[in-house]
Amino acid sequence: MSEPDHPLPNDRQADPRGRDAERLPEPGLVPGSAASAGTAQSVRTVEVGGTALQVQTYPVTFTGDAREYFRIWIVNAALSVVTLGGYTPWARIRTRQYFYGHTWVDGHNFDYVANPWALLRGYLIVAAFMLVYLIATRFPFKNSEYVVAAIAVLFVLVYPWLVRQSMRFLARTTVHRGISFRFLGSLGAAYLSYGLANIVALFSGGLGLPWALFMQRRFQVDGLAYGQARGHFRGDVGHFYLIALTAMGISIAAGVVFAALALGVFGLAGLFSWHPRARSDLSLGAMVGLVAAYLGLLLMSGVVREYMRAAMMRSVLNNVELGGVVRLGASFSPWMLAWISVSNYAAQLVSLGLLTPWAAVRRTKYVLEQVQVRAIVSLDSFSADTAGQESALGEAASELLDINLGF
Amino acid sequence: MxxxxxxxxxxxxxxxxxxxxxxxxxxxxxxxxxxxxxxxxxxxxxxxxxxxxxxxxxxxxxxxxxxxxxxxxxxxxxxxxxxxxxxxxxxxxxxxxxxxxxxxxxxxxxSWGLTLGAVITLGLFVWGFLSFGLPALARSAAAATPRSVLASFDQAAIKTLDNGSFMGPTHLGKARQAQLQAEFATIGKWAGGNYPYRLLLRNGKPATSDGAGFAIGANAFALPNGTVVMTDQLVALSRNDRELMGVLAHETGHVTHRHALASVYQGLGLTLLGTAITGDLVSAGTFAAAVPTALLTNGYSRQAETQADESAAAYMLGQYHTTKPLRDLLARLELDDKNASEGDVKADVRVKDMLQTHPGTRQRLDHLRALEQAARK
Missing domain, CATH: 2.30.29 (PH-domain like)
Structure with a gap:
């Protein structure tokens, strides 16, 4: 597995800070003096090529509260329904703002600054397509099958573009310390990682899937920028295959155990059923066995899927680098996270969805509080990218095309 | 501060x-x-x-x-x-x-108090919309749908149903067929609405060479534009044609009330509403969302069945002054027993009722009998 506690860089040391560079190092300013939560914890000195570098580790803290979020969530739901979906963009923004606003690094939180009208426009476009699609699939009007096919093909063709637009939207609307993130991944890279890679994964019988997932994560991280600091993904595809193999091994082992258990239940039910009316006993036993096996399989596939998600997330987080001066580290256990996710599903199901806010806060808190930001510069030394600022027209055009599909 | x-x-x-x-x-x-x-x-x-x-x-x-x-x-x-x-x-x-x-x-x-108020508002709104708003919207949309759409529905459905894996050509004799067609024509005239009523007699067993497929058995159903299908098996289960005419009148009730179309619109509305609440397209299709959708759809379907039963009762009371023939046939269908009678049908558990597209047969029988008694007064 990935090394969660390695010293910072040895490869990329290009200074991303541009004209702010001469200001560093600057121990005088205490970060987060005006804010409440989260201050730097540990400072370590590392020798890299004869130069001493101070590696400062900042923990991430999450101050969200399940009961508080429950009220926001339920009011969001009520207003969305009463306005027949019209409030949904505002609901989305409040949800995001709550989670961003309670995520702290070095005394400062994040902010989500999406324009609700832009979100609404995106939703309306998607809703229009969906309505046409639904009508075309349900009403056999003349040539309706061509309409269905055209929408499906169109979606497949523009999917990578949509992903890229969504990433741009998400990055542009995320603000930390007064600077917004940006996403600079190219269209070609989007079609490679979300078009070609998915096709390869589909036609290679799953063999290409870890590679596709790797390409997608790399596209996401490499395209990211915070001010002038560009993201860099240090992971390699081997990790992804290792995780997939682990998940596969667990699935096979669990499958064997369940098959044995199911056989056992069937066998026992048959063995004790000597009574003349054994048929009904047998079918009861078989029913219980079948239901148990089904639930078991459901649980198993859930655990395996969540493990894969968690392990990949951890691997990705451990390989994120920003501008050669910041690295992330994730020390959460994929198994613990898989357990949290699966038990969250169960809780949501049992509570008819009412525990959804609790589940979201629980998972977010666990993940974020096991993430560390390690930097060899002070976090207040990043600059906004003023050189590459788009013209107002270009900005407006790209904002018009940036659609958030909820990725 | x-x-x-x-x-x-x-x-x-x-x-x-x-x-x-x-x-x-x-x-x-x-x-x-x-x-x-x-x-x-x-x-x-x-x-x-x-x-x-x-x-x-x-x-x-x-x-x-x-x-x-x-x-x-x-x-x-x-x-x-x-x-x-x-x-x-x-x-x-x-x-x-x-x-x-x-x-x-x-x-x-x-505030918890105001939040609770919001939840109650939400509940009332959803309840009102689902029980009155959506059915009313679906009814008006169904009423406004042009006839050409209905006709293409019937065509597409018959093409699928006549591919052999559901049913085959009828085994009824020519004379018997003509007799049933003539009787159905009276119902068509009575039902009105200017639909091109058409009775298709079919064998309810798959017509594939190996018998593979989905047998629809003793059954009758209506398509939106007035095409009514009845199987030989249902004809065989009946003791007289009054029983069959009761069933066919029930089916024309579905046609004149445009139930099939309304259910399409209701499904559409439920999908859109689910998307609006959950905020994305994917979770609207998940299991957790599918269960309430199915329950609601069944609820709408039960209401439609009751309404169609009322149409059948109106026809039968007008023609025969009783709903008994339909009740008898229903009882035989329910118990899958040629000798069963009305009294043999037991009431369903209410929970089970919720999972079905038709009201419990006991309930339907009682309702049909009540309609007859009301007409006698």
Whole structure:
């Protein structure tokens, strides 16, 4: 597995800070003096090529509260329904703002600054397509099958573009310390990682899937920028295959155990059923066995899927680098996270969805509080990218095309 | 914390952090609002290099409030002022009448009582919409749908059903067929609505060479534009043609009320509503969403069946002055027993009832009998 506690860089040391560079190092300013939560914890000195570098580790803290979020969530739901979906963009923004606003690094939180009208426009476009699609699939009007096919093909063709637009939207609307993130991944890279890679994964019988997932994560991280600091993904595809193999091994082992258990239940039910009316006993036993096996399989596939998600997330987080001066580290256990996710599903199901806010806060808190930001510069030394600022027209055009599909 | 004087001209001082939008540097700052003027004072670090520190207060953008999240005021030129002084910012908002709507939302979110009120409103709204709004909308949409759409529905459905894996050609003799067709023609005239009524007699067993497929058995059903299908098996189960005519009148009831179309629209409405609540397309199709959708759809379907039964009863009471023939056939169908009679049918458990597309047979029998008794009075 990935090394969660390695010293910072040895490869990329290009200074991303541009004209702010001469200001560093600057121990005088205490970060987060005006804010409440989260201050730097540990400072370590590392020798890299004869130069001493101070590696400062900042923990991430999450101050969200399940009961508080429950009220926001339920009011969001009520207003969305009463306005027949019209409030949904505002609901989305409040949800995001709550989670961003309670995520702290070095005394400062994040902010989500999406324009609700832009979100609404995106939703309306998607809703229009969906309505046409639904009508075309349900009403056999003349040539309706061509309409269905055209929408499906169109979606497949523009999917990578949509992903890229969504990433741009998400990055542009995320603000930390007064600077917004940006996403600079190219269209070609989007079609490679979300078009070609998915096709390869589909036609290679799953063999290409870890590679596709790797390409997608790399596209996401490499395209990211915070001010002038560009993201860099240090992971390699081997990790992804290792995780997939682990998940596969667990699935096979669990499958064997369940098959044995199911056989056992069937066998026992048959063995004790000597009574003349054994048929009904047998079918009861078989029913219980079948239901148990089904639930078991459901649980198993859930655990395996969540493990894969968690392990990949951890691997990705451990390989994120920003501008050669910041690295992330994730020390959460994929198994613990898989357990949290699966038990969250169960809780949501049992509570008819009412525990959804609790589940979201629980998972977010666990993940974020096991993430560390390690930097060899002070976090207040990043600059906004003023050189590459788009013209107002270009900005407006790209904002018009940036659609958030909820990725 | 800010001192709150009622005097609106009082200077408002907010303490917080300032980011200039050019770098990630945080500067301790004070935002002072004095009348119509807002000015920024940097408390630590180097002073602002040649930047305007004073603006009319109305050009400041106050981000909407959210419980316990640091307040943000966006300044002209890309600067941001962030503060924990929620009370101060709220005072500024109320003084300058900003964020009125989302401020109200925040107040609801902050209180359990108001949240509960929101939940009750939500419940009432959903209940009202699902029991009255959506069926009414679906009914009007179905009524407004042009005949050509109905006709293409029938064509497409018959093409699928006649592919051999559901049913085959009827084994009834020519004379018997003609007799049933003639009797159905009377019902068609009675039902009205100017639909091209058509009775298709079919064998309810798959016509594939190996018998594979889905046997529909003893059954009858109507397509939206007046095509009614009845199987040989149902004919065989009947003791007289009055029973069959009861069934066919029931089916024409589905046609004249446009139940099939209404159910399509209701399904569409439920999908859209689910998407609006959950906010995305994917989760609307998941298991958790599918179960309530199926329950609701079954509920609409049971209402439609009751309505069709009432049509059948109206026809039978007019023609035969009794609904007994239909009740007898229903009982035989229910118990799958050629000798069963009405009294043999037991009442269903209510929970089981919810899972079915038709009302419980006992309930239907009682309803049909009640209609007959009401007509006799």
């Amino acid at each position: 800010t001192q709150h004087q009622p005097d609106p001209t009082e200077t408002l001082i907010l303490r917080g952090v300032y980011f200039d939008g050019q770098s990630s540097r945080d500067r301790e700052a004070e935002l002072q609002i004095r009348g119509e003027q807002a000015s920024l004072k940097i408390m630590s670090g180097e002073p602002l290099p040649q930047r305007q520190e004073s603006w009319p207060q109305r050009v400041l953008v106050i981000e909407p409030p959210l419980t316990r999240v640091r307040r943000v005021i966006r300044l002209p030129g890309g600067g941001r002022f962030e503060t924990q002084d929620d009370a101060g910012v709220s005072l500024l908002e109320s003084r300058t009448h900003r964020n009125w709507g989302l401020g109200r939302v925040r107040r609801i979110e902050a």
